[in-house]
Amino acid sequence: MPVALACGCSGALEVVPTALAMAHGGLCVELPMGDDLAALARDTGCEGEPSSVARRTPRGDVETSEVEVFACAAASEIKASDGSLFVGPALSTFLHRDTIGWRFSRGVSVAPVRTPTLPPATHTNTFVVGDLGGPFVLIEPATPYAEELERMVAWVRAHEARGGTLVGILATHHHPDHTGGAELLSDALGLPIRGHERALAGLPEAVRGAPVGDGDVIALGETSLRALFTPGHAPGHLCFLEERDQVLIAGDMVAGVGTILVEPSSGDMFEYLASLRRLVGEAPRGLVPAHGGLITHPVAHLQKTHDHRLARERKVIRALHAFPGPARADQLVPDAYADAPKSVWPLAALSVEAHLKKLVRDGVASRDAEGRFLSLASASVTPPP
């Protein structure tokens, strides 16, 4: 069972290490901060200090190596003494059976666990938020797989062994790749699952804890976690902002791998875009999505995601204008997604429908009795404020 070790630097950027690292003399593994967080890294005395990191060799083994942490100031990269870079944006680089979580800021650790999620993603990031030895929460009871659940429980136990107290289990939303382990984990850890009331409605009654609403703050010793209600991808979607260092746990608002699906039956494109704008306004300094690695320029990334959706929306409007007569969403896909491979068209049709529903709300399109969409001629397209 993995045991937490002290970090070679000041200790503030401690990482839950690997058995392998122990075998190499207790060197720690460190995931660097993006340059937005460079000052924080300097404050903790870590920048430029030799550290070590576990990495995959071409054969797939994991080894440790002395490195210099250049990455604190230069995106998420660590340069080894041989010049190779091996911290990419994907945390999966580091996945190894002995590794559970990676502490990448003072108050936030992440552990990707395998889930039945939407390809190309294979994992959902789960989080421990709270200082070592203090109260902490676990975010995303994501995995339904016994082996992965065991790792999550071991992760919690390792924090408890260092004096920490688990005070809550939170979910960003109800989708199965975020709550697939809700019952088993709740049972194993003896706490109910908390989340937005609309997310809790999708969980078995026996595991539902107290609802969390927009602006609710969970005190965690010297830091705290603030809930941000960000509907759109799912009706009860929350993001969680670690307030001391402004690290945003973004759930499925943006993706580090793959793309975020806003599907029209339970998602809402109008709300999704508004939620993205709200997150831009929060100006987080670090951001970790549910799928993929640390996003180093959060505000730019959020804005880009928002603008990309609006650009697609303009293509949907053009396709609707050009279509002879009322159209179903799938009939607009070949035009609106002409730049995308055909393999994504079935999913694209869901996205197009979500855009069309928003356009009806915006007064740019209307629906006929059969649910088909019509362009309201000469409607101009102005992005919402």
Ligand SMILES: [Zn+2]
């Ligand atoms: Zn997800």
